Amino acid sequence: MKSKSLLLSTLTALTLAATPALAQMDHSRHGQPATTAAPVALGMNDMGGLAGLSGKAFDRAYLSMMIAHHQGAVDMARAVQGRVKDAQVKSWVANVIRDQTREISDMNTWLKPLGGVNTGMRDMMASGMKGMVTLIKTAKNPDVAFVEGMLPHHASALDMANLALQRSNDPRVLKLSRDIIKAQADEMYAYRQWLTKRG
Template structure:
């Protein structure tokens, strides 16, 4: 009987070990599967997908809004100078169009920043703002020179400076198009590229005629 018991015990032990291995594998598989589902949920859950669809803002969107506000404010200030200093009907018309387009965009950009809990740049005063270091922004000296000019001299200075200003805005907008995530901001950037590129062409033509 002893000779028969040992193989039986060995077989039982092997069977028990095999059962334990299956149980452990099942548990391990369950954990791996759970981790996999958890990871999947983090990237593809309905909530995440919905947020992506709405266009969560990123650092580029915030930078675009904070930079474009003072950029637009300066353009509006320059356009307002044209109302009383320009002698060209075409320059006055262009300036009015710039003011009409960029004023509402300033409000929209400010609204985004407020909704995102970000600080809205303060209203510029006399052309002096930290934003003058941004692409295309006029220096305080350039703004003073423009303000002191009138007639044909103003028109030439206005067009030259506004071409530079628009080129800076187009550059900023293209950065938003490539790096931004918030769809409304990217759409605005596209509009800026289209409209201001057309205005640059128009202003260069006026400079040739001036």
């Protein structure tokens, strides 16, 4: 039980470290216009401050980050593919690879008229994802490790997508963000139910 708690704590910390711009958001001002709070020192650059951007600049930064975030999920899924035993977990692994690979392709297409990928934003996010993938690869129980790892991973995607719903004006970005929130919140609920049943 201690090793499970340690794994989940480590994955959560890695996810938070991978998204320092999100940590800058001032949640005390819900219901008021979004603002950027003072930077939080997490040992990484703030990637230009995603929470301080809007319009096309936001869209480019957000999509670049989300591509790397999605790629992290795909890499986590591929790290356990063929190793997981539970039928439900196998289905989740396949769905992550299928759905997030498709969304990565869409986002790359949308980025072309915006100036292409913002490599700084993408690379910072990608560096944070590496630690999560390593933990999944080395886990003794890949079924549990994948499900526990996807909880904080999805949680950070929801934070990013929620910010996009506040800042973007692009109908495609807005729809993608809504779809991410709906799908991944449902998956988080299912993951938690699965873990609860296992005791």
